[in-house]
Amino acid sequence: MSIGLFNYWIVIFLMMSGLYVVISRGNLVKKIVGLNIFQVSVFMLYISMGKVRGGTAPIVGEGTEIYTHPLPSVLILTAIVVGVTTTALGLALIIRIQEAYGTIEEDEIHAQDDAA
Amino acid sequence: MSQLPVFQILLPLLAAPLSVILRRKTLVWQLATGVAWASLIIAWNLLQEVQANGPIAYHIGGWAPPFGIEYRIDILNAFVLLIVTGIAAVVFPYARRSVEAEIPAEKHHLFYAALLLCLTGLLGIVITGDAFNVFVFLEVASLSTYSLISLGKDKRSLTSAFQYLVMGTMGGTSILIGIGLMYAVTGSLNMEDLAIRMAAMEDKRTLLVAFTFFCVGISLKLAVFPLHQWLPNAYTYAPSTVTAFVAATFTKVSFYVLLRVIFTLFGADLAFLDLHFDKVLLVLGLLGVFTGSLVAIYQENIKRMLAYSSVAQIGYMIIGISFYSVNGLTGGIVHLFNHALMKGGLFMVMGCILLRLGSVQLSDMRGLGRRMPLTMAAFVVGGLSLIGVPLTVGFVSKWYLILAALENNLWPVALLMLVSSLLAVMYIWRVIEVAYFQKPDDDAPELREAPTSMLVTTWIMVGATVVFGVFTEQTAGVARQAAAFLLGVSP
Numbered sequence: 001m002s003i004g005l006f007n008y009w010i011v012i013f014l015m016m017s018g019l020y021v022v023i024s025r026g027n028l029v030k031k032i033v034g035l036n037i038f039q040v041s042v043f044m045l046y047i048s049m050g051k052v053r054g055g056t057a058p059i060v061g062e063g064t065e066i067y068t069h070p071l072p073s074v075l076i077l078t079a080i081v082v083g084v085t086t087t088a089l090g091l092a093l094i095i096r097i098q099e100a101y102g103t104i105e106e107d108e109i110h111a112q113d114d115a116a
Numbered sequence: 117m118s119q120l121p122v123f124q125i126l127l128p129l130l131a132a133p134l135s136v137i138l139r140r141k142t143l144v145w146q147l148a149t150g151v152a153w154a155s156l157i158i159a160w161n162l163l164q165e166v167q168a169n170g171p172i173a174y175h176i177g178g179w180a181p182p183f184g185i186e187y188r189i190d191i192l193n194a195f196v197l198l199i200v201t202g203i204a205a206v207v208f209p210y211a212r213r214s215v216e217a218e219i220p221a222e223k224h225h226l227f228y229a230a231l232l233l234c235l236t237g238l239l240g241i242v243i244t245g246d247a248f249n250v251f252v253f254l255e256v257a258s259l260s261t262y263s264l265i266s267l268g269k270d271k272r273s274l275t276s277a278f279q280y281l282v283m284g285t286m287g288g289t290s291i292l293i294g295i296g297l298m299y300a301v302t303g304s305l306n307m308e309d310l311a312i313r314m315a316a317m318e319d320k321r322t323l324l325v326a327f328t329f330f331c332v333g334i335s336l337k338l339a340v341f342p343l344h345q346w347l348p349n350a351y352t353y354a355p356s357t358v359t360a361f362v363a364a365t366f367t368k369v370s371f372y373v374l375l376r377v378i379f380t381l382f383g384a385d386l387a388f389l390d391l392h393f394d395k396v397l398l399v400l401g402l403l404g405v406f407t408g409s410l411v412a413i414y415q416e417n418i419k420r421m422l423a424y425s426s427v428a429q430i431g432y433m434i435i436g437i438s439f440y441s442v443n444g445l446t447g448g449i450v451h452l453f454n455h456a457l458m459k460g461g462l463f464m465v466m467g468c469i470l471l472r473l474g475s476v477q478l479s480d481m482r483g484l485g486r487r488m489p490l491t492m493a494a495f496v497v498g499g500l501s502l503i504g505v506p507l508t509v510g511f512v513s514k515w516y517l518i519l520a521a522l523e524n525n526l527w528p529v530a531l532l533m534l535v536s537s538l539l540a541v542m543y544i545w546r547v548i549e550v551a552y553f554q555k556p557d558d559d560a561p562e563l564r565e566a567p568t569s570m571l572v573t574t575w576i577m578v579g580a581t582v583v584f585g586v587f588t589e590q591t592a593g594v595a596r597q598a599a600a601f602l603l604g605v606s607p
Contacts, residue, residue, distance in 0.1 A: 022282060035285055042292050049300045072299070075248055079292060082255045086285050089259060093266055093278045100271040109275055 007048035014041035026106035028097065032090045039083045046072040046079070118165075121174040121187045124158050124197065125240050127151050132232040141224035145212050148228045152204040155239070159201040163194040163594075173245070181245070182306035188245030192598040195449070196242045196372045199456050203364045203577075204235050207460065210573035211357040213566075214467045218355045219267055227267060231361065233260040238369045247295045247305045247381070250373065254291065254337070257369070258284045261362055265354040276349035283346045287336030294330035297322055298381075311381055324391060327382050331393065334377065338370035340434060341404030344427045351423035356467025359419065363426055364460030368452045371433050375449075378437065379602040388440055398438035402532055404431030409539035413546070418476045419466050421543055422459065425502060428536065429455045432517060435529070439520040445599035447516030450592050454501070454509035454581070461577035462498040465491055468566035468574060478547065483556030485548075487563040490571055492551050494578045499544035501581040504537050508585040512592055 014037055021034025050072030058070040094104055101109050131151045135144040166172060171190040175181065189197070211231070219227050237257025241250055262284065266277035299305060301322045302313040314323055332343075339347040351359050378387045387393040408428030415421035429451070436448020466476050468491045473480055485492045497508070504510035514533065521530035565571060584591050 019286075022286070028278060031282055035282060038286070039289055042289055042296065045293065046296050049296070072296075075299075078248075078252055082252070082259075082288075085259055086255075086281065089262055090278065090281050093262070093274055093281065096266065097274045097278065100274055113272055113275070 290333030
C-alpha cells in the first residue's frame with residue numbers, strides 16, 4: 001500500500017462509518033451526525049485529488065510555481081454550503097419532531113404512529 | 117444570442133426571495149402563478165427553437181465551456197422543461213384554496229417561496245450542461261421539497277420529511293462522489309466535454325465505479341424499487357399541493373437525469389455492455405411494477421395508494437430504458453410526460469376531497485360519486501388513464517413499451533406488463549366501487565363541490581390525459597425525436 005493512497009483509505013473509512021451510523025442509530029440527532037461524517041468524507045475525496053505535492057495555495061505571486069488545483073476546493077465550498085443547509089434543516093425538523101412527539105428516538109416515534 | 121435559457125432559471129429564482137419580502141399572501145400567490153406561466157411560455161419558445169434550429173448552447177456570463185457553465189438545451193430537455201413548467205402553471209393556480217385550508221396563514225409567503233425554489237431547482241437540473249451544476253440544483257430542489265413536505269398537517273409529515281432528508285442526502289452525496297470520480301479522471305465538468313473524454317479512455321475501471329455511484333444516487337431520488345421507502349410516506353403526509361407538484365415533477369426530472377447519465381455522459385456501451393445495467397433495470401422495473409401495484413391494492417389511505425402506484429409507474433419508465441431501442445425509450449419518455457399528467461391530476465383530486473371531506477380514507481368515501489360528482493368523475497378519468505385504457509395517455513405509453521418488448525423477443529415481459537395493468541384495474545376499481553356503488557352513512561354531512569379554481573385546474577390536468585391520449589402526435593412525436601436523439605439514430 002503506497003502512502004499516496006493514504007487519504008483515500010481515510011475517505012473510505014469515514015464514508016463507511018458515516019453510513020453505518022445513519023443506518024444503525026435510532027436517535028435522529030445521531031443520524032444527522034452520521035450523515036455529516038458521510039458528507040465530510042466526500043469533501044476529503046475532492047480536496048485530496050486536487051492536492052499537488054509541494055504545492056502552495058493557488059495565489060499568483062513571487063515564487064509560486066507549483067500550486068494546488070483550486071477547482072476541487074471551490075466545488076467543495078459549494079458542497080459544504082449544501083451540507084450545512086442539510087444539517088440545519090435536519091436539526092430544525094428534529095426540533096419540530098420533539099415538539100410533536102416528545103421524543104427523538106426512532107422506535108418510540110414508530111410506536112406512537114402505530115398506536116395512533 | 118437569445119437570453120431565454122437563463123430567464124428560465126432566473127424568474128423563479130428571483131421570485132422566491134421576492135415573495136419572502138412581499139409577505140402578502142394573495143400577492144405572493146399571484147407572483148408565483150405569474151412566474152409559472154411565464155416559465156411555461158419560455159419553455160414553449162425554447163422547444164420551438166430547438167425543433168427548428170437544433171440544440172441551443174447558452175454560456176453563462178459569456179464564459180466559453182469547458183471552463184464556464186453552459187446551459188445546453190436539446191430536444192429531450194426542452195420537452196422535460198415544458199412538462200415541469202406546464203405542471204407548475206396548472207398546479208400553482210390550484211394551490212391557492214388548498215393552501216389556505218392546509219397551511220397556517222402566516223406561513224403562506226414562505227410556502228410559495230419554497231415552492232418557487234423547488235421549481236428553480238427542477239428546471240436547473242434539466243437545463244444545465246454542467247455535471248456539478250446538476251448536483252447543486254438537485255440539492256436546491258431536494259432541500260425545498262423536504263421543507264415543503266414537513267408543512268403537512270399530520271405530524272407524521274415531519275418524520276417522513278426527515279426520512280426523505282436522510283435518504284435524499286445519501287442519494288445526493290452518491291451523485292457527488294460520481295461527479296468527483298469523473299472529474300478526477302477527465303479533469304472536466306462540462307457534460308459534452310466529459311462524454312468525449314470518457315469515450316476516449318482505455319481504462320474504464322474508475323468510470324464504472326463513478327457510473328455505479330451515479331446510478332445509486334439517482335435511483336434513490338427517482339425511487340426505483342427497492343430504494344423507494346421514502347416515497348409513500350412523503351407523498352401521503354405532504355400538503356396536497358406539494359404532493360401534486362412533487363409527484364408530477366421530481367421523479368420525472370430524476371428519470372431525465374438517469375437518461376442523461378446513461379446515454380449522454382457514459383454512453384450506452386459502458387452501461388449496457390460492460391455493466392449489463394439494462395438487465396438490472398428490467399428486473400428492478402418489473403419488481404417495482406408488481407410490488408408497487410400489489411401493495412397499492414391493500415391501502416386504505418388513497419393518497420398512499422396513489423403513492424405506491426407511483427412506484428409501479430416509475431417501474432414502467434425504467435423498463436423503457438432497459439429495452440435500449442427507439443420504441444422502448446419513446447415509451448419511457450412519453451410515460452414520463454403521461455405519468456406527470458395523470459398523477460398530478462389524481463393527487464389534485466385528492467386535494468379537493470381532503471378540502472371538502474377532511475379525509476382521504478377509503479371508508480369515508482362512501483357514496484362520494486353522488487356527493488362530489490365532478491371531482492369523482494375526474495378521479496375516474498385519471499384512474500382509467502393509470503390503467504391504460506385506449507383513448508387515454510396511459511394506453512399510448514404502454515403501447516410503445518409492449519411494442520418494444522415484442523421487438524426484443526421479450527414476450528414474457530410484455531405479458532407481465534399486461535397482467536400488471538389488471539392490478540391497476542383492481543386498485544382503481546376499489547375506489548370507484550366505494551364512491552359510486554355504496555350508500556353514504558345516514559349522518560354524512562352535505563358536501564359541496566370543490567372550489568371552482570381547484571376544480572377547473574384539476575379538470576385541465578385530467579382532461580389533458582384524454583386530449584393527449586387521442587392526439588398522440590404531439591407528445592409521442594417529440595418523445596420519439598428525443599429517443600432517436602439519445603440513441604444517435606434518425607427518428
